[in-house]
Amino acid sequence: MSQPRQAALQASDSASISSSSSSPERTVYDDTDFFTTQRNDSQSSLGVASLRDMTMSSSMELEHRISPVSRLPSELLIYCFSKLSSSMDLRSCMLVSKTWSSNAVDLLWHRPLCTSWPNLENVTKSVQEKTSYYPYCSLVKRLNLSNLSDDINDGTVQPFMHCKRIERLTLTGCTQLTDHGVVTVVNGSNSLLALDITGLDAVTDHTLKAVAGNCPRLQGLNITDCSKVTDESLIAVAQSCRHLKRLKLNNCTLVTDESVSAVARHCPAMLEIDLHNCRQITDEPITLLISRGRSLRELRVAHCSLITDNAFLELPRHLAFDSLRILDLTACFQLHDEAVEKIIETSPRLRNLVLAKCKEITDRSVHAITRLGKNLHYIHLGHCAQITDAAVIQLVKMCNRIRYIDLACCHRLSDASVKQLATLPKLRRIGLVKCQAITDRSIMALAKMCSEPPAKPLGPSLLERVHLSYCVHLTLQGIHALLNRCPKLTHLSLTGVQAFFLREDLTNFCREAPQEFTEHQRTMFCVFSGPGVNKLRDYLNSEDPASIYDTEGTMYDDREAEDGEADQQVTGMMNATGLGVDDDEMNDEDEPGEGSQDGAEPDS
Numbered sequence: 344m345s346q347p348r349q350a351a352l353q354a355s356d357s358a359s360i361s362s363s364s365s366s367p368e369r370t371v372y373d374d375t376d377f378f379t380t381q382r383n384d385s386q387s388s389l390g391v392a393s394l395r396d397m398t399m400s401s402s403m404e405l406e407h408r409i410s411p412v413s414r415l416p417s418e419l420l421i422y423c424f425s426k427l428s429s430s431m432d433l434r435s436c437m438l439v440s441k442t443w444s445s446n447a448v449d450l451l452w453h454r455p456l457c458t459s460w461p462n463l464e465n466v467t468k469s470v471q472e473k474t475s476y477y478p479y480c481s482l483v484k485r486l487n488l489s490n491l492s493d494d495i496n497d498g499t500v501q502p503f504m505h506c507k508r509i510e511r512l513t514l515t516g517c518t519q520l521t522d523h524g525v526v527t528v529v530n531g532s533n534s535l536l537a538l539d540i541t542g543l544d545a546v547t548d549h550t551l552k553a554v555a556g557n558c559p560r561l562q563g564l565n566i567t568d569c570s571k572v573t574d575e576s577l578i579a580v581a582q583s584c585r586h587l588k589r590l591k592l593n594n595c596t597l598v599t600d601e602s603v604s605a606v607a608r609h610c611p612a613m614l615e616i617d618l619h620n621c622r623q624i625t626d627e628p629i630t631l632l633i634s635r636g637r638s639l640r641e642l643r644v645a646h647c648s649l650i651t652d653n654a655f656l657e658l659p660r661h662l663a664f665d666s667l668r669i670l671d672l673t674a675c676f677q678l679h680d681e682a683v684e685k686i687i688e689t690s691p692r693l694r695n696l697v698l699a700k701c702k703e704i705t706d707r708s709v710h711a712i713t714r715l716g717k718n719l720h721y722i723h724l725g726h727c728a729q730i731t732d733a734a735v736i737q738l739v740k741m742c743n744r745i746r747y748i749d750l751a752c753c754h755r756l757s758d759a760s761v762k763q764l765a766t767l768p769k770l771r772r773i774g775l776v777k778c779q780a781i782t783d784r785s786i787m788a789l790a791k792m793c794s795e796p797p798a799k800p801l802g803p804s805l806l807e808r809v810h811l812s813y814c815v816h817l818t819l820q821g822i823h824a825l826l827n828r829c830p831k832l833t834h835l836s837l838t839g840v841q842a843f844f845l846r847e848d849l850t851n852f853c854r855e856a857p858q859e860f861t862e863h864q865r866t867m868f869c870v871f872s873g874p875g876v877n878k879l880r881d882y883l884n885s886e887d888p889a890s891i892y893d894t895e896g897t898m899y900d901d902r903e904a905e906d907g908e909a910d911q912q913v914t915g916m917m918n919a920t921g922l923g924v925d926d927d928e929m930n931d932e933d934e935p936g937e938g939s940q941d942g943a944e945p946d947s
Contacts, residue, residue, distance in 0.1 A: 420446040430456060452482035458490045467502040480505040485513075486528075492516035497524030504528060511537040515565075518542055522549040529553045537563035541591075544570055551576035555583040562586050567593040567617075577602035581609040588612050593619040600628045607631035615641035619671075622647060626654035633689075634659055638666050645673035645697070652682040655689075664690050671697040673723075683708035687715060695721035699749065702726060709734035713741035720744060725751035725774065735760040739767060749774035751810070761785035772808040776836070781814055783821030790821075790828035804829040812838035812869075819843070819883075820892060826880040835876055837869045844869040852879040 470480040495517040535558040561584040765788035856868035
């Protein structure tokens with residue numbers, strides 16, 4: 344080293360000694376400069392190492408004393424590295440120095456990229472390497488192979504048997520996997536927090552028994568469409584995995600009350616459970632889940648048709664289940680107004696309530712729902728045909744924070760209901776499929792236009808999705824106004840509306856009908872989504888109104904004879920297309936409730 348440089352260092356050392364004892368200069372090796380927790384500490388999936396553990400040459404040691412960036416604590420380095428979105432950038436950081444490498448390697452490997460076959464081959468090769476500088480198999484914390492689901496088989500996952508610290512394992516749609524492949528990865532994985540094996544119909548009780556025996560910390564389990572799973576293995580999981588918080592059993596048709604009751608008894612921390620289409624479930628486990636799960640936030644029992652009023656009427660008296668936010672009771676045909684009243688009484692903070700196809704409920708249920716007030720954001724009352732305008736108007740007045748409402752096939756509703764719905768300040772999505780009594784007056788209200796000329800704008804609408812199929816009284820003028828007054832609109836369904844499906848110049852902007860539709864269904868199909876909405880709006884705005892409206896009648900033609908003819912016409916159209924009163928709009932996407940989309944994700 345040159346003399347001037349040595350002198351500078353000596354001067355720096357003497358300055359440190361002569362400085363005030365109340366603020367001494369911290370040396371490079373002060374323990375407080377570095378995060379001293381063990382690698383893979385349970386509070387984080389990112390391991391960090393102390394610089395003290397690194398071996399350095401004297402020249403490297405001196406360089407670190409001079410370089411300010413090398414004196415950063417490990418936690419700050421990790422924070423900086425975590426802001427890098429590119430794996431190549433992280434790899435470059437690993438090549439800077441041993442310190443940078445030891446703090447970047449966990450970020451690069453805790454969730455290895457397996458979105459292509461070459462990537463997966465590189466990952467499997469690395470985790471099997473016994474002489475590598477880092478123990479890569481111990482660094483993998485999240486493994487998602489769903490992007491290669493068609494190619495994944497038991498042999499593909501064999502190398503991951505060495506990865507015993509996986510916390511989240513996602514094998515969604517890997518239909519070639521069997522018990523052997525899944526068990527190979529699960530065995531010894533006592534750090535596993537979340538497992539998603541959706542769609543693995545070859546999986547049986549053998550896999551879940553392995554989960555019960557190896558994964559005591561499990562918090563999330565998604566076995567949707569694993570139709571061979573029975574009560575035997577689910578009871579074992581409930582008894583062994585008592586920290587379970589999220590459970591999805593959709594379409595597990597062999598599941599009965601016995602296993603669901605075991606979950607209710609042994610998993611008190613349950614937050615979300617989905618029993619969609621578990622058709623053997625009756626009242627008892629539902630009562631247990633709600634009464635014992637004081638933290639339960641989401642309960643979905645759609646198409647569990649054996650559930651009756653007693654599931655809710657037997658809930659303990661004078662207790663409120665304030666945590667429950669989402670309740671889906673789709674097609675629970677045996678529910679009546681008494682059950683809905685009890686639900687509202689015991690769950691006053693419900694945010695999402697789905698009562699679609701609960702055909703026995705009446706205005707009495709809707710009046711009970713109004714007690715939810717500002718808490719209610721999402722309400723689905725499709726096919727509840729006994730509901731009238733009076734109930735809907737009262738609902739809007741009391742629950743003015745509704746963002747989504749579906750009233751499909753509520754044929755007693757008229758323009759009066761829709762006009763009131765249009766006053767909701769946060770309304771984003773509305774479903775009025777087969778509400779045959781509504782006219783352009785409703786559409787102009789949704790567009791926030793005065794119904795009487797001259798039309799005066801009242802401010803742009805926030806609507807994003809509008810479902811109006813088989814509302815046969817609608818005209819092109821009304822829909823044109825809706826398009827222009829709803830700049831955020833991304834979906835507009837008008838199947839069976841003659842003003843649209845009969846005009847080729849308009850259907851050019853529709854999306855394609857599903858292949859399984861008949862020719863007649865394809866002819867009537869008229870759904871605009873995404874860019875199609877914008878193209879339809881632009882087209883209508885570019886044409887002369889006289890030329891595009893010349894085949895239409897007046898916007899408000901209330902002649903009773905024509906109304907009767909239109910009603911007969913729409914009934915004929917629905918019969919011709921194979922749609923009965925119980926069917927929803929053709930190929931119109933289901934609208935899920937606002938909840939966790941990944942049933943196997945544990946709390947962070």
